[in-house]
Amino acid sequence: MKKKVLSTVTLYSQRCKSAKELLEKEGFEVIEYQGDTVMTADEIKAVGKDICGAIIGCDEWNEEIFQACPNLKAIGRFGVGYNNIDLEAAKRHGVKVSIATGINADSVAENTILLVLASLRDLVNLDNAVRRGEWVRDSTGRIIRNKVYGLVGFGAIARYVAKLVKAFGPARIIAYDKYPNYEEAEKLGVEIVDFDTVVKNSDIISVHVPATPETYKMFGEKEFKAMKDSAVFVNVARGSVVDEAAMYKALKEKWIARAATDVFEEEPTPKDNPLFELDNIVMMPHMCGDTWETFEAVGLFSAQVIIDVMNGKDPKNWINK
Numbered sequence: 001m002k003k004k005v006l007s008t009v010t011l012y013s014q015r016c017k018s019a020k021e022l023l024e025k026e027g028f029e030v031i032e033y034q035g036d037t038v039m040t041a042d043e044i045k046a047v048g049k050d051i052c053g054a055i056i057g058c059d060e061w062n063e064e065i066f067q068a069c070p071n072l073k074a075i076g077r078f079g080v081g082y083n084n085i086d087l088e089a090a091k092r093h094g095v096k097v098s099i100a101t102g103i104n105a106d107s108v109a110e111n112t113i114l115l116v117l118a119s120l121r122d123l124v125n126l127d128n129a130v131r132r133g134e135w136v137r138d139s140t141g142r143i144i145r146n147k148v149y150g151l152v153g154f155g156a157i158a159r160y161v162a163k164l165v166k167a168f169g170p171a172r173i174i175a176y177d178k179y180p181n182y183e184e185a186e187k188l189g190v191e192i193v194d195f196d197t198v199v200k201n202s203d204i205i206s207v208h209v210p211a212t213p214e215t216y217k218m219f220g221e222k223e224f225k226a227m228k229d230s231a232v233f234v235n236v237a238r239g240s241v242v243d244e245a246a247m248y249k250a251l252k253e254k255w256i257a258r259a260a261t262d263v264f265e266e267e268p269t270p271k272d273n274p275l276f277e278l279d280n281i282v283m284m285p286h287m288c289g290d291t292w293e294t295f296e297a298v299g300l301f302s303a304q305v306i307i308d309v310m311n312g313k314d315p316k317n318w319i320n321k
Contacts, residue, residue: 002027002028002029003027003028003029003052003053003310004028004029004030004031004047004050004051004052005023005028005029005030005031005051005052005053005054005055005306006030006031006033006044006047006048006051006053006054006055006056007020007030007031007032007033007054007055007056008033008038008039008044008054008055008056008057008059008078009033009055009056009057009078009295009299010033010035010036010037010057011036012030012032012033012055012299013032015292015295015299016295016296016298016299016300016303018296018299018300019055019296019299019300019302019303020299020303022300022303022304022307023303023306023307026307028053028306028307031047031050031051037268038057038058038059038267038268039057039059040059041059041060041064041065044059044061044065044068044069045064045065045068045069048065048068048069048070048072049068049069049070049071050071051069051071051072052071052072052073052074052306052310053072053073053074053075053076053305053306053309053310054069054072054074054075054076055075055076055078055299055302055303055306056075056076056077056078056084056085057078057079058079058081058084058267058286059084060084061075061084061085061086061089061090062086062089063086063089066086066089066090066092066093066095067093069093069095072093072095073094073095073096073309073310074095074096074097074098074305074306074308074309074310074315075090075095075096075097075098075305076098076100076301076302076303076304076305076306076315077097077098077099077100077302078100078298078299078302079099079100079104079289079298080099080100080101080102080103080104080210081099081210081211081238082097082099082210082319083210083211083212083238083240085097087319087320088320090320091320095320096305096309096314096315096318096320097318097319097320098302098305098315098316098317098318098319099317099319100297100298100301100302100317101156101317102156103294103297103298103301104157104289104294104297104298105156105157105159105160106160106293106294107288107289107290107291107293107294108157108160108236108288108289109157109158109160109161109163109164110164111236111262111284111287111288111289112157112161112206112208112234112236112288113161113164113165115234115236115260115262115282115284116144116204116206116232116234116260117144118260118282119232119234119258119259119260119282120141120142120143120144120204120232120258121141121142122139122141122258123282124282125139125279126139142230143168144165144168144169144170144204145168145169145170146169146170146171147170147171147203147204148170148171148172148173148174148201148202148203148204149162149165149170149172149173149174149202149203149204149206150173150174150175150176150198150199150201150202150204150205150206151173151174151175151176151190151198151205151206151208152175152176152195152198152205152206152207152208152209152218152237153175153176153177153207153208153209153210153237154175154176154177154180154181154184154185154190154192154208155177155208157208157236158175158177158206158208159181159184159188161206161208162175162188162189162190163188166188166189172191173188173189173190173191174190174191174192174193174197174198174201174202175190175191175192175193175198176192176193176194176195176197176198177192178214180192195218196226199223199226199227200226200227200228202227202228202231203228203230203231203232204231204232204234205227205231205232205233205234206234206235206236207219207233207234207235207236207237207241207242208236208237209237209238209241210237210238211237211238211240211241215237215238215240215241216240216241217240217241217242217243217246218241218242219233219235219241219242219243219246219247220243220246221243221246221249221250223246224246224247224249224250224255224256225250225255227250227255227256228256229254229255229256229257230256230257231256231257232256232257232258232259232260233247233250233256233258233259233260234259234260234261235259235260235261235262235263236261236262236263236288237263238263239261239263239264239265239266239267240265241263242261242265244264244265244273244275245274247259247261247275248274248275248278251275251278251280251281252278257280258280258281258282259280259281259282260281260282260283260284261275261281261282261283261284262283262284262285262286262287262288263286264286267285267286268285301316304316
């Protein structure tokens with residue numbers, strides 16, 4: 001009987017063809033999620049008893065799920081965030097978890113700039129107006145040049161953003177990180193400052209921190225009120241980092257000018273999310289890292305994680321030792 005690997009990644013055969021071929025070449029049978037959102041707990045449990053490995057997206061993996069997967073040995077996270085995985089539960093059940101650190105940095109960084117520019121130039125509203133047959137000429141945008149660009153978090157993605165931002169000629173690029181890499185900051189011409197300095201002085205802020213107890217709702221009413229009223233705020237990190245109710249209030253009452261987010265406190269976000277009422281926010285369904293190039297690279301990485309563990313090797317980027 002072939003060893004079975006579950007992929008909860010949408011359209012895995014299309015997006016990760018090379019990875020699937022690699023797994024099959026190594027003797028694995030790939031069970032693919034057939035939906036188009038996030039695989040549910042019941043759907044995972046229905047196939048859990050047969051799998052030795054899992055390549056997972058944003059679906060929840062907790063004690064209940066691990067109990068339903070008694071033969072599971074390895075998880076390859078299709079990305080870098082792991083707040084959806086109970087690492088201690090995984091460890092108790094003998095499951096090694098690896099994340100694709102840095103592999104999707106270019107895709108997320110490029111999408112960050114996309115959201116910044118779309119916000120500065122009111123792109124979505126103008127596009128919608130043209131589609132309605134309206135020739136709107138009363139919207140005046142802004143540019144990045146001579147602005148202060150603030151980074152919250154200074155990991156691989158944020159550093160790639162800094163490289164891209166430099167081409168636009170900002171006045172300064174400033175960054176806050178709990179464990180700053182001063183050497184990389186100097187190379188990129190980035191000033192390491194404290195959190196409050198980024199919040200108060202930036203014209204544009206993009207967020208690139210993991211979901212941890214320390215970063216939970218690190219952006220609330222206090223932080224939004226401290227920002228410039230012309231500020232653009234972009235969250236491509238995790239939904240838990242931002243108090244959505246506070247962001248809604250900040251946009252509604254014009255404490256800040258605009259926002260863009262790829263992530264939400266609850267995903268999929270409810271259809272009655274108040275943010276949908278606003279015209280000064282651009283939203284995406286947690287897809288900043290979703291490019292063909294990223295799927296190819298991360299797909300191969302996560303497949304190799306499964307192969308290595310099942311061959312008795314330690315996987316790369318193993319995070320629950």
